[in-house]
Structures are given as C-alpha cells and as structure tokens.
Amino acid sequence: MTLSEEARERLADLVELQPTKNSELQERWGLESGSEVHQYLESELKDYYYRDDNSLIRANKDAAELVDVEPGVVDDEGEGTPAAIRVPELQQQVFSVVAGPDEDSESVVSVLQKLRAEYDIDPEAGDVRSALQSLRRKGVVEVVYRTVPTFRLTVERDSVEVSVAE
Structure with a gap:
C-alpha cells in the first residue's frame, strides 16, 4: 500500500502519540470529529x-x-514501565509538576495551579485533565479515586525520559 505524503505524516503522528485516542488525533490533525479520524484511519x-x-x-x-519515527512509548525491557515517552508540550509540563509516586495524589485543579505557577501558562482545566489521562494511558500517571479523581506519578520523575513531540 503506497501512502500519500499526508498519510505518511499522519501515520508518523500515530506512531509518536501512541497509545492514543481519536480525540488526540483529531486535535493533531485539525479534524472536526472523532468520526472523521476513524474514517481516515480505516x-x-x-x-x-x-x-x-x-x-x-x-x-x-x-x-x-x-x-x-520513535514510538510515543518505549518500554523498559517489558517491565510495563516506559523508559521514554514523547508527548505534546502540555503533557511534558504536567509530568514535571504532578505529584510524585510517594506524594499524596492531587486534583486537576491542583495540577493546573502548579502549571500556572511554574510555567506562567493558563490552560483550560479540561486540557489538563486530558493531559493527565493521556499520561495515565502511557503508564506514568495513576488515578486515585477520592472525593474527586486525583493523580500522581507511578514512576520516579527521573526514571522516564520525556521529550516534546513536535
């Protein structure tokens, strides 16, 4: 199967962002809906x-x-913990501020406040939640259910190389 230049670029995005969801690809590709992503993939x-x-x-x-293209997640010899991940800039910033594995988990709002203080940015709470969920799917953040879902790293911060996907 011969791919067009656009298809090659989008395939590279898929490799880089995996594991991913329609919504992440929709945002990256500038499509209108998850249905469009699915149709394109198929x-x-x-x-x-x-x-x-x-x-x-x-x-x-x-x-x-x-x-x-380097995969978005590079497993560390099958141990289930990635040795490296490639993520969008906001996910890299969230990774750098979210509570560590030995700290109390924290809410989306707490992570948002840390991002504001550390990076002088003001993302939407939904974007922070999405970044945390994406990092969870990559195996480096866990959800702890309390009154509200809270998050913390599953790994030591320096044990995973995090690079920003372009």
Missing part, C-alpha cells in the same frame, strides 16, 4: 494500526518502520 491507514484491549489506537510494527 480508509488510509487500516494496514498500519490496531486498537488494543482498552480501545486505544496503536501503530503496528510495519508503521513504525515505514515512517522511521
């Missing part, structure tokens, strides 16, 4: 992706080799 990239047991979108081995 019509242009069906030979290069699959959905895992949690319905997250992942690129297959052929995709990573075809586009020569």
Whole structure:
C-alpha cells in the first residue's frame, strides 16, 4: 500500500502519540470529529494500526518502520514501565509538576495551579485533565479515586525520559 505524503505524516503522528485516542488525533490533525479520524484511519491507514484491549489506537510494527519515527512509548525491557515517552508540550509540563509516586495524589485543579505557577501558562482545566489521562494511558500517571479523581506519578520523575513531540 503506497501512502500519500499526508498519510505518511499522519501515520508518523500515530506512531509518536501512541497509545492514543481519536480525540488526540483529531486535535493533531485539525479534524472536526472523532468520526472523521476513524474514517481516515480505516480508509488510509487500516494496514498500519490496531486498537488494543482498552480501545486505544496503536501503530503496528510495519508503521513504525515505514515512517522511521520513535514510538510515543518505549518500554523498559517489558517491565510495563516506559523508559521514554514523547508527548505534546502540555503533557511534558504536567509530568514535571504532578505529584510524585510517594506524594499524596492531587486534583486537576491542583495540577493546573502548579502549571500556572511554574510555567506562567493558563490552560483550560479540561486540557489538563486530558493531559493527565493521556499520561495515565502511557503508564506514568495513576488515578486515585477520592472525593474527586486525583493523580500522581507511578514512576520516579527521573526514571522516564520525556521529550516534546513536535
């Protein structure tokens, strides 16, 4: 299957962001809906992706080799904890401020306040929540359910190399 330049670029995004969801690809690709993402995946990239047991979108081995892009998550010798992740800038910033694995978990609002103080940015709470959930899917953040869902790292901050995906 020969891919257009746009399809190659979008496949590279999929490899880089995996595991991912329609909404993340929708944002990256500038599409109107998750349905458009699904249609694009099925019509242009069906030979290069699959959905895992949690319905997250992942690129297959052929995709990573075809586009020569580092996967979004590099497993540390099958231990389940990634050694490296490539994420959008907001996710990198969230990773750097969210509570560590030995600290009390914190709410989305608490993480948002830390981002404001540390980076002088003011993202929407929904964007912070989305960043935390994406980091959870990548295996570096966990949710602790209290009165409201709270978050903390599952790994020591310096044990994972975090790079910003461009």
